[in-house]
Amino acid sequence: MAQYLTRNALDPAQRELQTALRAGAYLGFKQALSLPPQEVVAEIDASGLRGRGGAGFPTGRKWSFIHAKEGQTVYLLCNADESEPGTFKDHYLIERDPHLVLEGVAIGAYAIGAHRAYIYMRGEYASLAETLAAALREAMAADIIGPNCMNSGYDLRITIQLGAGAYICGEETGLIQSLEGRRAYPRVRPPFPAVHGFLQEPTVVNNVETLACAARIMAEGAEAFKDHGTGRSAGTKLISVSGAVERPGVYEVELGYPLMEFLQGEAGGIRGGRGLKAIIPGGTSVPVLTAEEAAPLTIDYESMQSAGTMLGSGGMIVFGDDTSMPQALLRIAEFYAHESCGECTPCREGTGWMAWVLRRLLAGEGRPGDLGLLLRVGDNIEGRTICGLGDASVQPVRSFIRKFRPEFEALLPEPVQAVAWQSHGHGPRTGRFGPPAEEATRSEAVDGPPTAAL
């Protein structure tokens, strides 16, 4: 287990400023303040740090996109919405080392020329928001963060904002919309947030873990960061592992760490000594791996990509050999059907349909063409939506069906039974498309079923 980001996380007193300071907190911020902002950006760029929120975009590059004009207010938004199923690493960081998170936010803000920063946390993290707010009060009382940060003349105000329960608020433009007091309907890009972000001002959105890494990098240098990890995957990664393992939890690993070693070592092996059936390596939005595919992989961006999946958020979900993959997929599909914001048709309708077809398959009411139908619905969502949730919803459906096809085929009716399938009252009524009522998306809740007019 690596000890770069989390080296102080096991000390409960680390939440208190004095303890954190003794462990080196805010030295990175101090170092940053002694440099012009461009040099901070350059240092982060040199470290090779990539976004830890899911997409893996190079952080230094993202920061360099900010070119504020006279009179503009630049914003740094720290994304602590963490709602990707199977992901709870930011939860761990905020709970155990809130000053590291605040330091990262301060450094990010300074680097992009922002004097305003928000930390947007999912509503369910209200108790963590208190931990973070207490740390912020201490840092402000000590003049580390405030109108004159550490006597440098740099002025920074950090505000913690809680959400109210919606996965889409983790998507960067959904987050911005939510923070503005709107429904969290993601925005069409371009323009990108770097140009028109929060309140139309230049904005950077970064994940909690990304900013925490930035704090360490400024304290210890880009080279020390690159001593960890491999090639294009520099540094360490927090992996939150859950599901059918003996020791679920958050572990920091060197990027490039062998996946099976992690599974057998840190995660304690499969629960109850069972066999491994499958792994989702980076939250439900990335394709699943069979045990065979997973065996030779290492935990880093390139290795995951070579296997057709992604490291994503590092939310690793492990399936034992007693799992019904269609049942598991239904659970995941229902998540996307519930969380689709309803702004664009392919995602709003498609996520509902995928869940509904899976449900009828599992209820023994499937039709012979249902697997093809599921894949086709996915094809019609992918690449046709405003934000990444649409594409994300397709990945599990497609990969589960392709890789565990016999389990799905076993649910298909004999041709004779198929003819006998009748609508049980939840199906699409004649002349009307769209998922049944229980798949209501957020837009239906207000505007009435989007399909009612058809």
Next chain:
Amino acid sequence: MLSKDALREIEAARAEEDSPRHALLTALRVTQGERRQVGPEEITYIADLLGLSPALVQGVARFYDQISATPTGQHVLSLCRGISCYLCGADEVAAAVGELLGIRPGETTADGRFTLRLVECVGDCDRAPAAMVDDRFVGPVAAVAIDNLTKM
């Protein structure tokens, strides 16, 4: 309608930015916390307070799962139905809890103390099956423990 503390919190959010809309999310949260619902009356009240149209406030309110249109019980018991918790027996626990409380998800106990909710991943998957009582993480849960919890 709201306490002084609540109004102060909303005022603080309003002071953050020039846009009056910006305080809406906080206003909804605070109102839900005190009134246990954001129904028509609360919507009108918030709209007046922030100088926004009631339709706009309602549109935003109904977007969020934690803002409820009808009153919840004194406490909200949220059981995670997410994939990791599912793999750790969440469905069995949920069924047992429902039976213990004598209600289905979405319903409130007759004494008005608990509203039961099934929710998506709450970001506490290493304590699966995860559950929350209001803002507190209480997982991993066994039905028995929940029974004790609700008797407290």
